[in-house]
Amino acid sequence: xxxxxxxxxxxxxxALCLAALAGAQAQRPVNARLLLGDAPxxxxxxxxxxxxxxxxxxxxxxxxxxxxxxxxxxxxVKFRYVFIPPGAQAQYHESEVFAFPVGTAxxxxxxxxGADGTMRFLETRLLIHRxxxxxxxxxxxxxxxxEAVYSPIGAEIPVAWRDAAGDExxxxxxxxxxxxxxxxxxxxxxxAPIGPSARNLNRDxxxxxxxxxxxxxxxxxxxxxxxxxxxxxxxxxxAYAADDAPLALRARTYLDVNCAHCHNPRGPAxxxxxDLRLANEAAxxxxxxxxxxxxxxxxxxxxxxxxxxxxxxSILLHRMESLDPGVMMPELGxxxxxxxxxxxxxxxxxxxx
Amino acid sequence: xxxxxxAGAALVFLAGAAEARTWRIEPxxxxxxxxxxxxxxxxxxxxxRLDDGRYVLSAGLSLDVDRVTIxxxxxxxxxxxxxxxxxxxxxxxxxxxxxxxxxxxVENAKGDAIKAQGCDQISFIRVRxxxxxxxxxxxxxxxxxxxxxxxxxxxxSIARGASDAGIYVGQSRNIIVRASLAELNVAGIExxxxxxxxxxxxxxxxxxxxxxxxxxxxxxxxxxHSVRVFENRIVDNNTDNFAPEGNIVAGVPSGxxxxxxxxxxxxxxxxxxxxxxxxxxxxxxxxGEIPDTRYNPLPRDIVIRxxxxxxxxxxxxxxxxxxxxxxxALPDVIxxxxxxxxxxxxxQTEPVRITMQNNAAPGRAPxxxxxxxxxxxxxxxEAQPRMEMPPAASVEAPARVRLPQD
Numbered sequence: 001x002x003x004x005x006x007x008x009x010x011x012x013x014x015a016l017c018l019a020a021l022a023g024a025q026a027q028r029p030v031n032a033r034l035l036l037g038d039a040p041x042x043x044x045x046x047x048x049x050x051x052x053x054x055x056x057x058x059x060x061x062x063x064x065x066x067x068x069x070x071x072x073x074x075x076x077v078k079f080r081y082v083f084i085p086p087g088a089q090a091q092y093h094e095s096e097v098f099a100f101p102v103g104t105a106x107x108x109x110x111x112x113x114g115a116d117g118t119m120r121f122l123e124t125r126l127l128i129h130r131x132x133x134x135x136x137x138x139x140x141x142x143x144x145x146x147e148a149v150y151s152p153i154g155a156e157i158p159v160a161w162r163d164a165a166g167d168e169x170x171x172x173x174x175x176x177x178x179x180x181x182x183x184x185x186x187x188x189x190x191x192a193p194i195g196p197s198a199r200n201l202n203r204d205x206x207x208x209x210x211x212x213x214x215x216x217x218x219x220x221x222x223x224x225x226x227x228x229x230x231x232x233x234x235x236x237x238x239a240y241a242a243d244d245a246p247l248a249l250r251a252r253t254y255l256d257v258n259c260a261h262c263h264n265p266r267g268p269a270x271x272x273x274x275d276l277r278l279a280n281e282a283a284x285x286x287x288x289x290x291x292x293x294x295x296x297x298x299x300x301x302x303x304x305x306x307x308x309x310x311x312x313x314s315i316l317l318h319r320m321e322s323l324d325p326g327v328m329m330p331e332l333g334x335x336x337x338x339x340x341x342x343x344x345x346x347x348x349x350x351x352x353x
Numbered sequence: 354x355x356x357x358x359x360a361g362a363a364l365v366f367l368a369g370a371a372e373a374r375t376w377r378i379e380p381x382x383x384x385x386x387x388x389x390x391x392x393x394x395x396x397x398x399x400x401x402r403l404d405d406g407r408y409v410l411s412a413g414l415s416l417d418v419d420r421v422t423i424x425x426x427x428x429x430x431x432x433x434x435x436x437x438x439x440x441x442x443x444x445x446x447x448x449x450x451x452x453x454x455x456x457x458x459v460e461n462a463k464g465d466a467i468k469a470q471g472c473d474q475i476s477f478i479r480v481r482x483x484x485x486x487x488x489x490x491x492x493x494x495x496x497x498x499x500x501x502x503x504x505x506x507x508x509x510s511i512a513r514g515a516s517d518a519g520i521y522v523g524q525s526r527n528i529i530v531r532a533s534l535a536e537l538n539v540a541g542i543e544x545x546x547x548x549x550x551x552x553x554x555x556x557x558x559x560x561x562x563x564x565x566x567x568x569x570x571x572x573x574x575x576x577x578h579s580v581r582v583f584e585n586r587i588v589d590n591n592t593d594n595f596a597p598e599g600n601i602v603a604g605v606p607s608g609x610x611x612x613x614x615x616x617x618x619x620x621x622x623x624x625x626x627x628x629x630x631x632x633x634x635x636x637x638x639x640x641g642e643i644p645d646t647r648y649n650p651l652p653r654d655i656v657i658r659x660x661x662x663x664x665x666x667x668x669x670x671x672x673x674x675x676x677x678x679x680x681x682a683l684p685d686v687i688x689x690x691x692x693x694x695x696x697x698x699x700x701q702t703e704p705v706r707i708t709m710q711n712n713a714a715p716g717r718a719p720x721x722x723x724x725x726x727x728x729x730x731x732x733x734x735e736a737q738p739r740m741e742m743p744p745a746a747s748v749e750a751p752a753r754v755r756l757p758q759d
Contacts, residue, residue, distance in 0.1 A: 153390040174440065178393050179415035179448075189448070189471055265573065268470065271500050271524055273572045284571065284644040291641060292599055293572060296464065296494020296517050299599035315599065325413070326464035326493055331442040 027051060030059050032085050035105050035128050044124055044139040044148035049083060049107055054145050055124060061086065062107070063223065064207075065214055067200045068236040069257045072338040073110065074171060075163025077119060081107040082196065084223045092215075092226035094234060095279055097197050104129040106193055112159040112173070122157055123175045124148050127185065127193050134191040136181035152178040171335045180332055187266050194261045198227070199234035236278075240340050251348035252278050254341055255286075258330065274305060287316050288352075295319075298327040308352035317345050373398035380406035392416045392423075403457055405430035413441020413462075419449045425457025428481035428511065435462040443468045443498075444482075447475060451758070454480050461485060462493050466515075469499040474758045476506040484514030488537050488595045492516040496538065500524055501574070504756045508532050516595060517602050518543035518565070522550065524574040529754050530555060539596040540565045540605065541587075546572050549579045551754040556586045561594045562605040563587035563629070568615035569601065570645035578617040579751035582624065587611060589628040591668060606631045606671030615639045618654040620750045626685075627663015631670050634660075636688040636707060638729030643696055650694050650729045651705055654748045657686055658710040662719050672733055676724075681738065684720030685712070688743075690736070694729035706746040 031048045034041055045053040049062050058064065062083045070078065084090060085103035092098060100106075106127040111119040121141040128135050139148035140155045154177035160170040176183070185191045201218075204211045215233055218224035227233065237245030239254035255263075256278035262269035263276040272293050275285045284290050287305030292298070292315055300318050307313045319329040321342055328334075376391035376399060378384060388408070391401045397420040405426035410433055416423070423445075425431025435444045444462035447454070447469040458481035459466040466482035469475045482496030496512030499505045500523040510533045512519025519538035522528050528550035534557075535541030541557030543565040544550045550566075557563035564587055568577035587610045596603040605612060608630025613619050614637050626633040634657055639650035666683030669676070677683055692705045712719040725737035 152393055153386060177389060177415075179417045179446075182417060182448075183415070270573050271470070282644075284642075289642065290571065291601065293569065293601075294494060294498075294500070294517070294521075294523065295600065297490055297492070297597045298464075298494075299597050301598040303599045324463065325438055325440055325442060326462075332440075 027060070030061060030083055030105075032103055035083075036103060036130055040135075040137040040150045040152075042150055044126075044150075047105070047126075049081070049105065053147055055109060055121065055148065059083075063218070063221065064205065065196065065201060066203065066205050067195055067257075068203050069200065069239040069253050070195070071258055072334055072341060074173075074334055074336045075161065075165070075167065075169050076110045076122065076173070077113050079109040079111065079119075080195070082223070083107065089225040090218070090223060092198060092224055092228075094198060097193050097195070098224065100129050100193070100196075102129050102131055106196065110173075112161045113163075115162070120159070121145055121148070122159065122173050123151075123155075125181070127191070134185070134193065136178065136185055136191050138175055138178070138181060140175050151175060154180065165340055167336075167339065169336055174335070176332060183268065183332055184261050184330075186262075186268050195257075199236040200257070202230055202233050202235040239344060247344075247348050247351065251344055252286075254344060258338075258341070262330070287314075296326070298322075300327075306349055306352070309350060311346040311349040314349050317342065317349060320345060373400065375399065376401045377404065378402065378408075379404045380408045384408045385410050385412060389414055392418070392421075395421045397421070400424055403431045403433075407432045407434050409434050409437060410444075411437055411439050413438065413443050413446060413464075415441075415446040415448070416452060417448045420451045421449070422453040422455065423457070424453075424455050427456050428458040428479055431457040433457060433459045435460065438463045443493075446470070447472055450474055452476070453478065453758075456480070458483065464493045465495040465498045466493060466512075467497055468495070469505075470501055472499065472502045474504045474506075474756070475499055475502050476758055477508070477510050478506070479509045481511040482513075482515070482519070483511070484516075486514070488514060488516075488539075488592055490516050490595050490597045494518075494600075495521040496535075497521070498523070499528075503527055504758065505529070506756055506759055511535075512541075513537045515539065516597060517600055519560070521545065522547055524572060527754055527756060529553075529756055529759065534558075535563075536560060537592060539592075539594055539602045541590065543567060543602070544577070544580055545569065546574050546577050547580070548574075548577065549751060549754050550581070552580070552582045553584045556588075558586070558589050559592055560590045561592050561596070561607050562602070562609035562612050563590040563626075564611045565602070565605070566611075566613045566616050566619050567601070568648075568650075569639065570641075570643050570648040570650070575645060575648050576617070577615065578619075580616065580619045581751060581754075582611060582619070582621045585624045585626075587624055587626045587629070587633075588663065591628075591630045594670075604671070606669070606673060608632070608668050608670050610634055610665075612637070613652045613655060615648075615650050616652055616655075617649070618748065618751055619652070620656040620658075620748075622656065622658045622660060624660045625663070626660055627665065629663075629665055630668030631666065631673055632683055632687050633662050633665045633685040634687070636686070638689055638691040638694060640730040643694075646697060648696070649701075649703070651691055651703075652688075652707075653703065653705040655707045656710070656748050656750070657708070657712065660712045662712060662714040676733070676738075681722070682720070684722040684740075685714060686719070686721045688721075688723045689729075690723040690725040690739075691727070691729040691731070693727065700728070706748055707743045708746040708748060709742055710745065 088101035140151040155175040403425040442464040444459040455478040484492035494517035515538040518540035519535035526548040541560040610629040610633040662685040
């Protein structure tokens with residue numbers, strides 16, 4: 001159990017944690033009552049989601065997961081876990097994020113990868129499903145990596161790393177404030193999770209006891225009800241992996257994951273009329289020959305969000321390539337250009353008829 | 354690790370445990386964090402007071418708490434300066450209900466200045482949004498920008514320099530814009546895809562176009578209707594169009610007073626409209642592709658009465674300049690004349706009533722021109738201009754807009 005979570009990641013850091021654990025208190029379960037409390041805990045460790053205060057080793061019932069295509073975040077490494085209270089289950093849904101029961105916590109830690117394989121944790125974001133809906137709580141890690149404290153107004157942390165594509169990133173990592181959390185996690189004006197849908201979870205994960213499909217694994221653990229066999233569930237490709245799916249599907253998947261949390265009919269960008277969900281089949285509303293509505297100077301003199309065959313005349317691509325806060329998309333959450341995604345979308349628009 | 358956590362210097366005056374609090378914020382190096390912290394931790398009923406001075410801010414601010422007032426010491430004394438903004442698509446974003454913004458300014462935001470999205474009862478009172486370098490396509494799009502809101506009040510406010518619209522109300526319902534000044538924008542005031550708006554006693558001057566009433570297809574809310582534009586001064590809107598191309602307002606000719614595109618039941622009365630180099634009032638159909646069966650691109654049920662028209666047509670711009678070169682004198686009111694449009698491959702129409710009554714022009718008669726284009730979006734080469742006034746028609750005016758917060 002202890003070794004399960006971070007299999008393949010941060011071995012050195014984990015060894016330290018395990019050493020610390022040897023003398024630690026007896027294992028107590030996740031503080032489910034605190035998760036359901038009215039107010040955020042002051043420290044991440046108060047929830048006992050992890051066995052160590054450094055949050056390297058998850059507690060029982062805290063299950064790691066990964067996504068086929070994840071939101072671009074300047075190349076930061078993300079560690080994701082789900083906690084579902086005993087006796088409760090998430091309900092499978094074919095196209096939407098699963099219906100998670102009250103008491104669920106979705107946990108995501110952002111880390112700066114070090115050259116020596118270590119991981120410096122920057123922040124941990126909790127999405128907790130309470131009786132009256134989801135809440136988003138950001139926790140910021142201290143330099144000693146021993147504690148993360150609740151930080152509703154955000155923070156800036158200078159960091160540098162080299163990402164999976166080999167690009168060097170040196171930036172002031174911006175922990176979003178509570179409003180900015182909602183800026184993405186917003187559906188009809190209330191906070192909602194984005195990532196854990198069937199198609200994005202339908203993949204293998206390297207669990208300690210061996211690789212297994214996540215849908216199967218969740219179902220076996222009793223975390224998920226109603227799931228079909230993985231072969232009967234939708235599966236999103238890895239948008240960056242050219243051999244994983246046709247170009248158009250990878251491009252639409254990228255936009256679905258990186259844009260559609262706002263650009264959907266119930267999201268903050270609904271007023272633009274641009275709906276970038278993979279499920280949207282109306283080409284005009286996902287941008288083809290669609291004029292901008294309120295883009296202002298972000299249109300850069302172009303007439304359409306997507307002009308088939310002409311990436312150089314497509315506003316959507318222009319805004320992905322920009323770092324100007326008045327132009328760039330997404331508005332939050334990146335300070336560098338996702339070069340692989342720009343290449344993907346450029347190729348897709350260039351080949352579009 | 355450099356923390357942007359607030360130093361906690363914001364003074365909080367507690368007036369009883371559950372009573373409304375006042376957060377006091379001063380300019381200074383911690384203002385960004387202190388102000389954002391106040392906007393996050395405020396409780397319904399609280400006031401965030403901004404002392405006078407210039408707040409140099411690097412990131413956009415946001416408010417998501419109901420019943421909060423943000424109050425400065427005057428739009429010339431309390432200035433939120435975003436010249437060095439590095440983060441955020443707007444200066445201030447409001448997403449909660451019953452919020453009042455008053456007596457402060459937002460300058461040089463990288464995107465929009467103040468955006469209010471999905472709000473009920475949002476009030477802008479004596480607020481100024483400005484790009485201080487004058488007209489430039491690099492300025493943000495909108496100054497005061499409520500969208501998808503209900504019960505919008507904008508009064509005694511100022512918007513300058515927006516590269517789209519200074520005061521822009523989009524996809525909203527129940528709107529009052531009054532006693533405000535919009536100048537040096539592409540569009541001074543724009544009411545778009547909205548229902549029930551009263552726009553009155555404003556001054557719009559030195560914009561490209563003074564007041565725009567638009568309806569666009571393909572948006573969640575379409576079918577703009579019931580707009581009254583009255584007792585405004587809409588004069589000298591002759592600034593060259595500086596909107597980035599691609600935006601719908603980039604097609605607004607310099608020298609336009611009032612421009613109605615699509616929309617139903619728009620009443621324009623008791624205004625002073627003059628010194629606009631192209632036209633004082635223009636009524637046109639939307640000309641683009643219409644991928645939207647809900648949408649009607651025609652301006653219809655338009656009443657233009659009791660206005661005082663001044664000098665017009667002395668510096669025509671855009672397509673109308675070509676018309677002027679052919680010797681056509683540009684009139685106070687021009688209508689493209691379209692009464693038919695094409696949707697889903699079939700011609701559509703409905704009664705189009707355009708009426709002018711009791712307008713005055715000192716020393717001359719008010720003038721009118723229909724271009725007589727056969728179908729919405731048809732080329733001007735197909736126009737069959739005629740100057741007779743349209744027949745008088747009775748079009749009932751929308752009821753006065755009343756707001757719960759007013």
